Amino acid sequence: MPEQMLDQRIDYYPTHEYQGFQFRPGRPIPFGATLVPNGVNFSIFSSAATSCTLVLFEKRASKPVVEIPFPEEFRIGNVYCMIVFDLDVENIEYGYRMGGPWDPIAGHRFDKTKILCDPYAKAIGGRDVWLQPPDWNNLYQYRARLAFEDFDWEEDRHPEIPIEDLVIYEMHVRSFTRHPSSGVKYPGTFAAIREKIPYLKELGVNGLELMPIFEFDEWENNRQHPETGELLVNYWGYSTLGFFAPKGGYAATGKYGMQVDELKTLIKDLHKNGIEVILDVVFNHTAEGDHRGHTISFRGVDNKTYYMLTPDGYYFNFSGCGNTLNCNHPVVRNVVLDCLRYWASEYHLDGFRFDLASILGRDPMGYPLSNPPLLETLAHDPILARCKLIAEAWDAGGLYQVGSFPAYGRWAEWNGKYRDTIRKFLKSEPGQVGELSYRIQGSPDLYEHRGPTASINFVTCHDGFTLYDLFSYNDKHNEANGENNNDGANDNNSWNGGWEGETDDPGINSLRRRQIKNALTILLISQGVPMIFAGDEAGRTQNGNNNAYCHDTEMNWFDWSLLERNADLFRYAKRFIHFRHAHPALRNRYHFQHRDYVGSGYPDISFHGTQAWNCDWSFDSRVFAFLLCGKHAKQGSVEDDFIYGGINMHWDALHFQPPYLPEGMKWHIFSNTGMPAPEDVHEIGREPILAEQNNILVGPRSIIVLVGR
Amino acid sequence: MQVTIKSINGVVLIELEGSLDGKTAPEVQKQVLPSAEGQNKVILDMTRVHYISSAGLRVLLLLYRQLKAKGGKIVLVGMMEEIRDVMSNTGLLNFFLIADSPKGGIEALG
Numbered sequence: 001m002p003e004q005m006l007d008q009r010i011d012y013y014p015t016h017e018y019q020g021f022q023f024r025p026g027r028p029i030p031f032g033a034t035l036v037p038n039g040v041n042f043s044i045f046s047s048a049a050t051s052c053t054l055v056l057f058e059k060r061a062s063k064p065v066v067e068i069p070f071p072e073e074f075r076i077g078n079v080y081c082m083i084v085f086d087l088d089v090e091n092i093e094y095g096y097r098m099g100g101p102w103d104p105i106a107g108h109r110f111d112k113t114k115i116l117c118d119p120y121a122k123a124i125g126g127r128d129v130w131l132q133p134p135d136w137n138n139l140y141q142y143r144a145r146l147a148f149e150d151f152d153w154e155e156d157r158h159p160e161i162p163i164e165d166l167v168i169y170e171m172h173v174r175s176f177t178r179h180p181s182s183g184v185k186y187p188g189t190f191a192a193i194r195e196k197i198p199y200l201k202e203l204g205v206n207g208l209e210l211m212p213i214f215e216f217d218e219w220e221n222n223r224q225h226p227e228t229g230e231l232l233v234n235y236w237g238y239s240t241l242g243f244f245a246p247k248g249g250y251a252a253t254g255k256y257g258m259q260v261d262e263l264k265t266l267i268k269d270l271h272k273n274g275i276e277v278i279l280d281v282v283f284n285h286t287a288e289g290d291h292r293g294h295t296i297s298f299r300g301v302d303n304k305t306y307y308m309l310t311p312d313g314y315y316f317n318f319s320g321c322g323n324t325l326n327c328n329h330p331v332v333r334n335v336v337l338d339c340l341r342y343w344a345s346e347y348h349l350d351g352f353r354f355d356l357a358s359i360l361g362r363d364p365m366g367y368p369l370s371n372p373p374l375l376e377t378l379a380h381d382p383i384l385a386r387c388k389l390i391a392e393a394w395d396a397g398g399l400y401q402v403g404s405f406p407a408y409g410r411w412a413e414w415n416g417k418y419r420d421t422i423r424k425f426l427k428s429e430p431g432q433v434g435e436l437s438y439r440i441q442g443s444p445d446l447y448e449h450r451g452p453t454a455s456i457n458f459v460t461c462h463d464g465f466t467l468y469d470l471f472s473y474n475d476k477h478n479e480a481n482g483e484n485n486n487d488g489a490n491d492n493n494s495w496n497g498g499w500e501g502e503t504d505d506p507g508i509n510s511l512r513r514r515q516i517k518n519a520l521t522i523l524l525i526s527q528g529v530p531m532i533f534a535g536d537e538a539g540r541t542q543n544g545n546n547n548a549y550c551h552d553t554e555m556n557w558f559d560w561s562l563l564e565r566n567a568d569l570f571r572y573a574k575r576f577i578h579f580r581h582a583h584p585a586l587r588n589r590y591h592f593q594h595r596d597y598v599g600s601g602y603p604d605i606s607f608h609g610t611q612a613w614n615c616d617w618s619f620d621s622r623v624f625a626f627l628l629c630g631k632h633a634k635q636g637s638v639e640d641d642f643i644y645g646g647i648n649m650h651w652d653a654l655h656f657q658p659p660y661l662p663e664g665m666k667w668h669i670f671s672n673t674g675m676p677a678p679e680d681v682h683e684i685g686r687e688p689i690l691a692e693q694n695n696i697l698v699g700p701r702s703i704i705v706l707v708g709r
Numbered sequence: 710m711q712v713t714i715k716s717i718n719g720v721v722l723i724e725l726e727g728s729l730d731g732k733t734a735p736e737v738q739k740q741v742l743p744s745a746e747g748q749n750k751v752i753l754d755m756t757r758v759h760y761i762s763s764a765g766l767r768v769l770l771l772l773y774r775q776l777k778a779k780g781g782k783i784v785l786v787g788m789m790e791e792i793r794d795v796m797s798n799t800g801l802l803n804f805f806l807i808a809d810s811p812k813g814g815i816e817a818l819g
Contacts, residue, residue: 151800
């Protein structure tokens with residue numbers, strides 16, 4: 001718009017003045033602080049406030065420069081809005097004071113002594129540099145800021161990779177590069193991940209799932225370990241301060257307030273490299289805790305709207321974190337929708353993984369809804385239409401919905417049953433073959449109508465043992481968390497192979513490496529969407545800690561020297577990920593039909609045992625093999641090799657008979673976890689021919705994968 | 710913030726000195742954009758810029774966009790390491806040609 005036209009609009013001039021600040025009535029939509037010509041439009045909603053004051057600070061100042069009460073005529077419905085002119089938008093921070101009743105039983109906790117962060121703040125100051133000691137005397141700790149929204153995306157576009165073609169890599173932003181061995185210039189930041197894109201490409205992952213990056217306070221509930229003296233912090237960050245603001249302390253440029261641009265730059269470059277970005281979003285609770293917690297934002301703005309409250313005004317705690325966001329309240333539902341739309345459009349995000357998503361299906365009294373409006377809204381939203389929506393389909397209040405999460409044809413799930421079955425089978429538990437056959441097919445027993453793409457398959461994630469620890473510890477060892485080893489899960493289905501923790505025993509160590517490769521193999525030849533926890537490809541350990549939420553130490557940091565020490569694991573993981581990308585037969589969108597519908601002479605999938613066409617389903621069986629017919633890949637729409645997986649979780653070596661191939665084809669050995677490197681996995685396209693075509697010895701607790709062509 | 714604008718053999722040389730932030734950016738923009746108008750070779754000497762904020766970065770990007778629209782080129786010269794890193798981390802560095810000195814800048818412009 002030409003400048004003179006802007007100047008001609010009468011609403012770009014102030015009508016009011018207060019202590020030298022000029023302002024006029026604002027616009028209620030959009031909520032939050034929005035840059036408008038000559039000024040900033042501030043808009044905030046509260047269903048029960050009786051007054052509202054805009055508090056403006058200079059950046060980092062302890063005292064406000066001005067507190068402008070909203071004139072009563074500036075309120076539209078329950079929204080206070082005003083445009084303030086001539087602000088130095090980079091140099092201000094703002095908050096609100098809300099007047100209203102202090103009546104906890106009625107659900108109201110207004111307190112005018114508090115300065116409240118805007119629930120729609122696009123950036124939040126106060127924790128600009130990771131673990132820099134804050135000024136606790138400052139009345140306003142988490143300080144809403146303005147953000148420019150004119151990032152130059154050039155021709156960036158969402159890769160829109162079909163979900164069945166994704167290999168997801170779950171990562172903690174800081175853990176990935178904080179270790180001195182990472183060799184990056186700004187360890188622990190968004191910029192550092194960008195520096196490591198070549199590594200991600202080499203590994204072959206094409207979906208990066210970032211653990212929470214909404215602003216949180218790493219100092220929240222900080223304490224010293226009573227014995228070791230270690231400072232324990234809110235490291236993982238599953239405790240949101242503001243849903244629209246990226247974490248400043250994760251940006252190398254956070255000290256300059258440029259985290260917004262730095263994160264966008266990372267996403268833009270990941271896209272350029274064919275990697276999608278999925279955010280782990282925490283909408284189930286906030287950082288305000290229960291009735292004993294701090295008043296930071298939501299509680300003081302509109303407690304009754306934002307939280308699920310008991311009839312006597314306390315907080316329902318379905319999250320295990322003190323409070324529960326009132327997600328199916330119509331207003332909060334819109335906040336969640338606005339938030340996701342903002343991240344999808346302004347940050348070009350490709351998907352979201354919803355922490356404790358079952359909470360999003362509860363009504364304001366906590367009852368599970370059969371048709372939760374929030375989940376339905378998200379599933380049908382025009383802006384989110386091509387984003388991946390992934391649910392952690394359970395909550396801390398006992399709602400477990402794996403297989404039954406309200407999906408509306410859109411939602412995928414973290415498949416906890418996949419994790420449990422694979423772990424049990426790998427430790428040679430009996431009675432698992434039937435279950436395993438479902439899991440490698442994309443769990444048709446759970447997702448009959450939703451297809452294998454509903455299943456996010458994983459063996460490990462941030463929550464629980466690392467892959468190395470899964471095969472090195474029978475029990476959790478969480479003493480370092482300072483909770484007497486009472487925290488963290490007890491049902492890990494882990495097995496140490498004969499010794500708890502580190503050992504010099506070469507037999508045990510070799511078994512552990514084999515088991516890691518076994519787990520990766522099953523994960524990457526299963527239908528569904530595989531997810532790998534960052535570092536597992538190199539045998540990262542947490543010394544048996546299965547709940548490392550509070551450690552900003554080497555326990556969480558990825559030690560890059562592992563790539564050399566465990567070069568065989570990395571090589572194995574890398575080759576297998578590329579194997580998956582090379583074979584469409586492993587990435588079907590629809591379930592198998594267990595029949596031959598293309599006339600190849602083979603069903604799309606068939607099950608076998610040590611003998612071809614004879615799977616041992618008995619309780620004591622630890623053997624399972626399957627054959628994917630390459631002519632049925634993606635419903636027969638593309639041609640692929642035949643793929644055979646032979647899994648022996650028996651403690652003895654066994655001879656397996658792969659089925660005969662069509663005339664003229666031969667079996668080639670892609671991988672054999674029973675062999676030491678470099679014979680464990682071969683280069684794609686250069687796999688050696690199997691010497692005896694219908695007989696291969698599979699070592700104890702080993703897996704072979706053959707390709708037929 | 711000091712802005713000096715010179716013209717050397719058809720190349721516009723803009724020298725900045727001081728802090729390019731929300732306070733100074735509008736003024737710098739007012740001076741710099743017109744001086745580059747209609748030009749196709751611009752050197753921006755940042756040797757004496759010790760701080761640059763988001764608003765400052767946006768002035769540089771505007772300048773780039775204005776030149777690029779008309780087929781012009783711009784070289785940034787003499788950036789301090791910290792400023793260079795900020796520009797790299799926020800994705801701006803990719804847009805610009807970079808040189809150590811004005812002389813190198815002229816070479817980069819070809």
